[in-house]
């Protein structure tokens with residue numbers, strides 16, 4: 001029998017500490033976590049086995065072949081093909097298994113399911129902000145419904161940060177001027193730490209936050225209360241803010257939202273469409289493309305249009321850029 005103290009060390013979490021917590025890993029609070037841990041513990045045990053094997057051999061040979069008397073010669077060895085085959089093929093098989101299992105979990109972790117619930121994460125020195133595009137609210141903590149696929153589209157106002165939720169096994173750099181995406185599904189209600197895990201200056205160590213996973217009904221209540229506050233304060237966020245900016249920043253003068261071609265291309269149906277560019281290449285209109293089209297429109301000019309759009313670089317806040325993108329994405 002294995003002593004119960006050793007169970008978590010062996011990665012036998014459920015048996016030991018509940019929620020999949022093990023000696024090396026925090027609780028498994030997302031659907032991805034058990035898969036990540038399986039890969040981790042497979043590699044871990046292969047490492048341990050080879051460590052024991054090799055160090056054992058070193059110690060064993062050190063004693064066995066120690067020079068016993070003055071002038072004793074080492075026995076000569078012409079080599080062994082079967083031994084060489086074994087130490088080439090066994091590690092090859094093990095590393096292929098590591099690669100294939102690791103790659104499958106990686107793919108699972110980077111491709112959000114199509115039905116994901118969207119939240120935007122904006123990092124800055126030294127805090128996190130969360131925007132809910134379709135709900136018209138902005139929050140200083142991340143609150144999500146349990147048992148739901150959540151996609152986070154992240155950007156930074158200043159320097160490189162990194163978004164890390166150990167309990168979810170979710171970690172990705174947050175980069176200024178570009179969107180990065182992570183997703184998770186937390187089956188059970190609970191609270192989990194968020195860390196910034198890329199050194200970003202003086203306040204890096206206090207760049208902490210919490211994910212609150214709530215049952216659906218409590219989540220709806222939280223949403224309603226946040227929406228009531230937002231309404232009372234009269235600040236627009238998300239799609240509603242984007243819609244108002246679209247008029248205020250004069251985008252409407254050049255872009256229709258009903259498919260009519262004006263000076264610029266219509267905005268409806270743009271998101272996810274494959275655009276033909278003036279230089280003959282094509283590009284899929286994702287968040288990064290739409291962002292660049294707003295901030296530096298002449299970088300990629302749409303085929304059939306003059307490069308006459310003024311650049312909006314420096315004239316829109318991160319929140320406003322996100323809001324415009326969310327508004328454009330909401331038009332079909």
Ligand SMILES: [Cu+2]
Nearest residue numbers: 161196200207
């Ligand atoms: Cu940071």
